[in-house]
Amino acid sequence: MTRVGATIVLIAVLAALVGPRIARFDPAAQELAKRLDGPSATHWFGLDELGRDIFARVLAGARISLLVGIVVVSISTIVGTLLGSIAGYFGGLVDEAISRVIDVLLAFPGLLLAIALVAVLGPSLTNVVLALSLIGWVGYARLVRAQVLRAREFEFVQAARALGATTPRILARHIIPTALPAVTVQATLGMGGAILAEAALSFLGLGVQPPTPSWGTMLDGGRTHLLDAPHLTIFPGLAIALLVLGFNFLGDGLRDALDPVTGRRP
Amino acid sequence: MIGFLARRVALTIPVLLGVATLVFSLIHLIPGDPAQAMLGESASPQDVVELRARLGLDRPLIEQYGRFLRGALRGDLGQSLRTNQPVTAAILERMPATIELAAAAMTVAVALAIPLGIAGAVWRGTAIDHAATTLSLLGISIPNFWLGPLLAIVFSIELGWLPVSGRGTWAHLVLPAISLGAALAAILARMTRATLLEELREQYVIAARARGASRARAVLRHAFRNSLIPVITLIGLQFGAVLTGAVITETIFAWPGIGRLLIQSIGFRDYPLVQGCILLIAVTYVGMNLVTDLLYGLVDPRIRYE
Numbered sequence: 001m002t003r004v005g006a007t008i009v010l011i012a013v014l015a016a017l018v019g020p021r022i023a024r025f026d027p028a029a030q031e032l033a034k035r036l037d038g039p040s041a042t043h044w045f046g047l048d049e050l051g052r053d054i055f056a057r058v059l060a061g062a063r064i065s066l067l068v069g070i071v072v073v074s075i076s077t078i079v080g081t082l083l084g085s086i087a088g089y090f091g092g093l094v095d096e097a098i099s100r101v102i103d104v105l106l107a108f109p110g111l112l113l114a115i116a117l118v119a120v121l122g123p124s125l126t127n128v129v130l131a132l133s134l135i136g137w138v139g140y141a142r143l144v145r146a147q148v149l150r151a152r153e154f155e156f157v158q159a160a161r162a163l164g165a166t167t168p169r170i171l172a173r174h175i176i177p178t179a180l181p182a183v184t185v186q187a188t189l190g191m192g193g194a195i196l197a198e199a200a201l202s203f204l205g206l207g208v209q210p211p212t213p214s215w216g217t218m219l220d221g222g223r224t225h226l227l228d229a230p231h232l233t234i235f236p237g238l239a240i241a242l243l244v245l246g247f248n249f250l251g252d253g254l255r256d257a258l259d260p261v262t263g264r265r266p
Numbered sequence: 267m268i269g270f271l272a273r274r275v276a277l278t279i280p281v282l283l284g285v286a287t288l289v290f291s292l293i294h295l296i297p298g299d300p301a302q303a304m305l306g307e308s309a310s311p312q313d314v315v316e317l318r319a320r321l322g323l324d325r326p327l328i329e330q331y332g333r334f335l336r337g338a339l340r341g342d343l344g345q346s347l348r349t350n351q352p353v354t355a356a357i358l359e360r361m362p363a364t365i366e367l368a369a370a371a372m373t374v375a376v377a378l379a380i381p382l383g384i385a386g387a388v389w390r391g392t393a394i395d396h397a398a399t400t401l402s403l404l405g406i407s408i409p410n411f412w413l414g415p416l417l418a419i420v421f422s423i424e425l426g427w428l429p430v431s432g433r434g435t436w437a438h439l440v441l442p443a444i445s446l447g448a449a450l451a452a453i454l455a456r457m458t459r460a461t462l463l464e465e466l467r468e469q470y471v472i473a474a475r476a477r478g479a480s481r482a483r484a485v486l487r488h489a490f491r492n493s494l495i496p497v498i499t500l501i502g503l504q505f506g507a508v509l510t511g512a513v514i515t516e517t518i519f520a521w522p523g524i525g526r527l528l529i530q531s532i533g534f535r536d537y538p539l540v541q542g543c544i545l546l547i548a549v550t551y552v553g554m555n556l557v558t559d560l561l562y563g564l565v566d567p568r569i570r571y572e
Contacts, residue, residue: 001403104284108544109506109551113288115513116544119532120295196409200514203411204529219411223518226430230419237412245407252403 002253008246016066019059027052027060027213036229046231049221054231057213058239064214065195065243068129072194073187075133080140081183085171087141088148098141105138111197118206128207132197136190143186147179154178181258188254192247199240215240270563278556282549283335289545290334293537294327304347304535317347321538338545344538346531353542357524363433364523367446367515368508370439372501374447375454382451383458383497387466388485398455405452410511414445414518431520438519446515450504457500461493468492495565502558506551 020027025043031051039046045054087098105113117131148171151157157174165173201207202216210217215236222232296303301318318324321344322333337343343353386398418441422430429438465471466489474484513525520526524543531539 100280100284103281104288107281107285107552107555108288108548110510112506112510112513112544112547115510115528115532116289116292116540117295119540120292120537121297192407199409200411204514204517206532216411219415223415226415226419227423230423233412233415233419237409237416241404241408241412244409245403248403248407 001249002257005246005249005251005253008242009250012062012066012243012246015059016062019062020056023053023056023059025053025056027056028211029053036225036232038229038231045235046229048218048232049225049229054218054235057218058215058235060213061215061218061236061239062243064125064208064212065198065240068125068132068198069191069194069247071129072132072136072198073190075129076136076190077140077183077187079133080137080142081144081176081179083137084141084144085148085176085179088145089152089167089171089175095145099145102138102141105135108135111200114197114201115204115206118201123201123206123209125208125212128198128201131201132194136194139190140183140186143182144176144179147182148175151175151178185251185255185258188247189251192244192251195240195247196244267563271560274556274559274563278552281552285548285552286335286338286545287331289541289548290331292541292544293321293323296537300537304537306535343542343545346539347536348531348534348539353538356527356539357542357546360522360524360527363521364509364512364516364525366433366439367442367512367521367523368505370443371447371508371511371515372450372505374443375450376501378447378451379454380458380497382455384462384485384490386455386459387462388481390463395459398459402452402455402459405448405455408448410445410449411514411518413448414441414515417441417445418519431518433521442515442519442521445518446508446511449511450501450508453504454497454500458493458497461496462489465489465493495562499558499562502554502561505554509547509551 029052031047033051034043034047035049035051037043037047037051043053043055045058048054048057083098087095108116113135114128114131117134118127121127121130152175157170160170160174198207199214199216199219202214203220204216205220208214208217210221218236219233219240222229222236225232293300299314299318301314301321301323302309305313305317322330325333341354343357345352346356349356382398382401386395386402389395418430421428421441428440429435430441432438462485466485468489471484471489474488475481479488509525512521512523513528515521516523516525517529524546528540528543528547531537531543
């Protein structure tokens with residue numbers, strides 16, 4: 001399953017990098033006379049409500065999805081790891097303050113806070129990334145904090161401290177690396193989560209705005225044509241589901257490989 | 267036990283205060299003048315000044331905050347800008363629809379997940395397990411904003427069995443409930459499989475088998491019952507995901523609940539109503555987490571002494 005996941009992700013990355021160059025049609029080019037035409041030998045995924053080639057738009061949408069995933073996960077991982085390790089290592093008031101912020105952010109279920117933030121900041125790609133990063137770091141911070149609380153009692157950490165290593169060095173060289181396997185798994189699963197969240201926001205009209213080809217926006221456009229042109233809904237949704245499934249397979253595989261308990265199980 | 271209850275309830279108060287603070291701040295995160303943003307660019311300066319005064323935005327921030335908190339405690343969240351209806355009344359009007367949908371989705375999820383999870387654990391490593399695991403991963407990966415329209419295409423448009431949108435009869439509930447419950451079913455099935463596998467390795471299951479209990483009895487009467495605690499906890503914790511998912515599902519199926527009200531309010535820039543919906547969903551979520559926590563403490567005495 002890990003290989004399947006890795007293959008799907010690799011194909012998506014290739015589609016995002018070279019897809020728009022090899023696609024036969026421009027994702028913005030319109031053929032109004034053929035609008036809503038179904039899949040054919042020329043237009044593999046058919047045409048949308050403005051006569052644009054859906055295959056070209058799905059390829060172009062991969063760029064947006066992966067871009068959002070990479071940026072959101074990078075920001076969340078860095079901020080979460082930093083704040084989580086500071087909270088776990090120093091404890092006391094610093095830990096209390098960071099932990100209370102985490103508690104409040106976790107009191108908002110899933111996408112709700114992102115919806116609220118984008119609602120007030122205005123719908124755009126930048127605001128989607130901002131909103132998803134603002135809620136995304138929390139998971140990493142909690143994970144890293146727990147790992148650091150455990151790791152700071154390890155003998156090699158105490159030895160480094162006794163040898164006079166500075167706090168930033170202890171954190172960077174000795175403590176944070178112990179949390180990296182868990183962070184890697186969370187980041188892989190987080191890519192799927194961020195892609196799904198961006199698509200959901202765009203579907204609700206709160207994310208990427210037309211005419212930029214995003215899978216969520218394409219699905220939103222397909223809603224009014226469920227009766228006469230279901231292909232508008234089927235292909236972008238399939239792309240989202242496959243890519244998220246790919247990251248979930250990969251994350252699951254990584255967790256099994258990196259977890260000393262489950263890794264040994266047959 | 268009373269000490270445990272008091273501690274858990276006390277821990278919730280600062281979280282609720284933080285939630286209310288964040289919801290209050292939302293209106294001040296609007297770029298530029300919030301009153302101008304709500305009325306649009308074409309609004310007259312007079313209208314903007316009036317709205318600012320009506321919402322109290324011309325008062326000092328600390329006073330606005332105090333008013334918001336006092337209002338929230340009394341259940342007074344202001345008035346809708348579009349309909350002038352009290353926000354609380356507008357939300358309460360839509361609440362039964364959302365509760366109905368959430369309850370149906372959770373029922374669908376449990377009904378699908380438990381047999382799937384048990385099958386995966388009992389026939390571990392077989393084709394049945396692989397099928398169950400793949401189904402679970404599919405359930406997690408397929409977004410409900412895709413599953414919903416797909417179900418509508420097949421069961422409403424192609425087969426004509428179920429209505430495509432709206433609320434009224436049981437038939438209206440089927441597609442939204444499946445669309446909303448599928449992801450939860452997938453998560454629950456994975457959890458059921460994992461916890462049941464742990465329990466099946468325990469000595470008491472082997473002892474039950476040695477005493478002559480059938481395999482089915484050892485699994486269902488002994489191991490499964492013990493694996494239920496974390497599963498029930500997860501159901502409680504996933505309630506929030508169901509509420510957020512309802513925002514999307516209600517939008518797809520034109521289901522007249524709080525989620526749809528939220529999205530409509532965003533469209534109309536009716537920010538008092540947006541704040542009210544967000545606050546209510548978050549507070550319900552915190553409440554559900556508290557209840558789950560308390561129940562968990564009730565069932566498992568070890569939790570109380572942590």
